[in-house]
Amino acid sequence: MSKFVEMLEQEEVSASELPSTERLESRLFHQLGFEPEQPRSLELPEPESTARPLWRRWAAAAAVLVLAAGGGWLWQHQQGQASGAAEKYYATAYGETSTVYLPDGSEVKLNSHSTLRYADNLLDGKAREVWLDGEGYFSIKHLPDSRRFIVHTTAGLNVEVLGTKFTVFRRHAQARVVLLSGKVRVAFADSSKRKPVILKPGELLETRDAQPQKVVHKPVHVDTYAAWKDDKLVFDETPVAEVATRLSDTYGVKVIVATPALNQRTVTGTFPAGELNTVLQVLEKSFKLTVERQQNQIVLSE
Numbered sequence: 001m002s003k004f005v006e007m008l009e010q011e012e013v014s015a016s017e018l019p020s021t022e023r024l025e026s027r028l029f030h031q032l033g034f035e036p037e038q039p040r041s042l043e044l045p046e047p048e049s050t051a052r053p054l055w056r057r058w059a060a061a062a063a064v065l066v067l068a069a070g071g072g073w074l075w076q077h078q079q080g081q082a083s084g085a086a087e088k089y090y091a092t093a094y095g096e097t098s099t100v101y102l103p104d105g106s107e108v109k110l111n112s113h114s115t116l117r118y119a120d121n122l123l124d125g126k127a128r129e130v131w132l133d134g135e136g137y138f139s140i141k142h143l144p145d146s147r148r149f150i151v152h153t154t155a156g157l158n159v160e161v162l163g164t165k166f167t168v169f170r171r172h173a174q175a176r177v178v179l180l181s182g183k184v185r186v187a188f189a190d191s192s193k194r195k196p197v198i199l200k201p202g203e204l205l206e207t208r209d210a211q212p213q214k215v216v217h218k219p220v221h222v223d224t225y226a227a228w229k230d231d232k233l234v235f236d237e238t239p240v241a242e243v244a245t246r247l248s249d250t251y252g253v254k255v256i257v258a259t260p261a262l263n264q265r266t267v268t269g270t271f272p273a274g275e276l277n278t279v280l281q282v283l284e285k286s287f288k289l290t291v292e293r294q295q296n297q298i299v300l301s302e
Contacts, residue, residue: 092134
């Protein structure tokens with residue numbers, strides 16, 4: 001990716017001479033050695049598509065965003081470059097998951113619409129460090145030297161482990177860690193105000209940006225939070241409002257709860273994550289909801 005940044009920085013052109021998105025994408029494809037794809041309409045991913053059918057466009061899109069965004073990921077990328085280390089960057093689209101195999105033998109499965117990055121020299125430091133935005137399931141390999149593994153989030157919440165399995169969630173001004181096995185230590189950026197918390201298997205820790213000092217630490221049914229890695233959606237007395245948010249995060253569609261009273265109702269059940277239509281049909285028939293599809297929008301009502 002640094003190759004693309006250098007290429008773009010070397011082009012001194014005025015704003016009126018900036019290349020179009022299509023031309024820039026074409027140039028990036030050429031640099032990568034890809035054949036250009038024919039334009040196609042935007043569709044929801046097919047149910048069985050848990051691989052990465054759009055990975056070539058994601059590679060170019062990531063480079064385009066470096067130029068267009070100005071902040072966000074570009075700042076993070078420059079931080080990595082400042083330390084003299086190149087970075088690996090992975091991203092998933094809506095409706096897909098992807099498994100990333102780290103150089104230390106650990107595995108990370110990314111949920112829909114998530115990103116993961118880490119330095120190429122992951123094994124050269126005192127700790128193995130990665131940065132997550134979205135949601136990921138981590139299976140961390142224990143090293144002979146007991147080197148720590150740290151997951152950083154933009155919530156100022158850092159998860160430190162040795163060898164274990166857990167999920168990390170960071171969306172909607174909310175952060176959550178659920179431990180499936182092993183042991184983790186959750187530390188906070190403002191360590192003077194919030195002490196680190198040790199999680200045991202089957203426990204959850206959750207924070208919200210609106211109330212940073214309030215830390216929820218409790219036992220939970222882990223399947224509710226980790227079933228997505230097995231291409232399932234599990235709801236356990238989940239409020240309809242949260243169901244709507246989960247559907248939006250997973251499939252990239254806007255979900256509107258038109259009847260306010262529905263937000264007080266809960267849903268319990270397991271659904272195949274790759275089949276949005278099936279989930280909607282079951283919700284409609286089993287929980288007496290009316291589901292209306294409007295292009296890239298879903299309306300739930302009584």
